[in-house]
Amino acid sequence: MSSKPPAVLTGPHYWDGDYACAEGAIAAGCRFFAGYPITPSTEVAERIAERFPLVGGTFIQMEDELASMAAILGAAWGGARTMTVTSGPGFSLMQENIGLGVMTETPCVVVNVQRGGPSTGLPTLTGQQDMMQARWGSHGDYEIIALSPSSPQECFDLTITSFNLSERFRLPVLLMMDECVGHMTEKVVVPKPESIKVLPRRWYRGPRDKYRPYQPDADLVPPMVRAGDDYRFHITGLTHDQRGYPVINAACQNLCVSRLVDKIRNNADHITLLDEQDTAGADVVVVSYGISYRVATKAIADARKKGIRVGSLRLVTVWPFPEKRIRELASKVRCLVMPEINLGQMFREMQRATVGTGCRTLLVPHCGGWVHNPNDILAAIVEGTK
């Protein structure tokens, strides 16, 4: 019997979302972490710094978020499963190398425990204002995957899901937490290691001399190798061909960028995770994510007491935006209501998805710093029945 603590702390715990995220990463096999302190995400890095020396991981605190993001990309090509954690201002700095991660198809997880912005904004108070930055923060055309947990349990579970999606589709996956979920302490049940599904890397298994870094499989995702195994491969952030060589012309750009986008768009159904309740026969559906879902459940319960037929659609996957399901719902219900702690970011995506259905859409905005008053969401639900 080893005296060393196990990597997976099976059993019930009383953890906040940040700790749960760190434990989820360890359970998913993350053994390299680079980060820079920033409120309200720091507890993730603190937990990792404490736990990694006990489970064979390497933690490094870098000089800034540019470096943190670059380091996890380099480490991923070294063969490690890697993560970094930040909040809004640091997320801005990471965008440069998130783009490199997308372009070079590098699996890794980037956690953003969102706070109020713009700029330094509200370091200690909540926000959901980086949702569009998650989608479009780096320059150029690309598709990204982002998930949004609404409880510490989900911070654990979805961190593992994020790693699996990053390995499956080979790109940085963004876990869009918020300050409330990150600092909320609840029961988190960690399963036994054998019941945690962790996808392996898509290792290249063909002959060594035939390896081409960007020759995709049928699902448009290329298999990967790691540095040090004599494949003599080259990767670049420049537009490149299947060999990974830069080719600076419109034809290669079309091939390169189309595949990066299509590997996500064509597989959207495999990426989209939704939590749907009582939408059949509903007049109004509340579409929400993250902490706003938790507040919305109170408004939904109150609306039911008033006899309103109201359902809930929680976006677990926020990017790619689950427009197919939104459109189906919009053709059946009178109104879609979206509370979010910003002045309308995912709401515009929802509006776009409902065009032509005749369904009303109502935004319940909030500038950040605190969650909604459930009565504001309730008022929108009531308005939606009219």
Add this chain to the structure above:
Amino acid sequence: MKEIEPVERHPHEEYLRMDRIPHIWCPTCGLGTILNAFITALKRSDIPRQDIAIVSGIGCTGRTAGYVLMDSFHSTHGRALPYATGLKLANPRLKVVVISGDGDLVAIGGNHLIHAARRNMDLAVICANNFNYAMTGGQFGPTTPETARTTTAPYGSYEHPFNVPFLVDSCGATYVARWTALHVRHLTTCFGEMLNHKGFSFTEVISPCPTVYARRNRLGSGLDLLQFYRENSVIRNNIDTRECDIRFQAQMIVGKFVQKEKPTYLDMMNTYLAEAVGKKFVPYVGPMDPAKE
């Protein structure tokens, strides 16, 4: 004098991506010479090629990673060092070599440079200094000598430049040298020493940029610049790096300035944690292994 026999094949072709030749570097640019010296040093060393990884940033020198037939990474502007740091820590068996330019490493990547040196991160860094941003057409940077003309300093630069060896020395680098693209033998020896050095090694290589820097300053061709290096380089090994300032077209000190032993980042991490954490310490498990998954 012995006639030099013409060769049909590039002497280093087994180490180059010959399907990417011709390269984009200008005639009489120093970057080919630097790469040549590096590959010669690598061949002379006993390090297997698969244990070498090359990381570059952006710029003329940043293209180096694309020409070497080894695991090679062309990262973002300024971020070669943190990228290389992650690569090294994730796969400590690798000898990670960063080859990039002065603008990339010292300007936009300056913060990473000082911290990589401070940590004594186990990286070999070759910094080609051509005194300007050449890829974008020749703008001044933090190494441009005072009064030198560039496209964004049309009347001459009035900024104080970095003394790069002093910068990295003061931050904790354990091997610091400066040579020019003329000093091929010194460079080859130097790169060999860097490949065998434990910790953060750094060599600044003064390199002619005939197309933009030299032309704008009416310094002639790359060959003229090599002639200038020959007449104006003074080898002074072990000199105090504070004395290594470079002034415009003036005498220039080159040599090996620092070579010392100090625990590297990985040494520090493993030794310290083993003691502080005790029996419960589990050293880094290493990268995931395709053969075992």
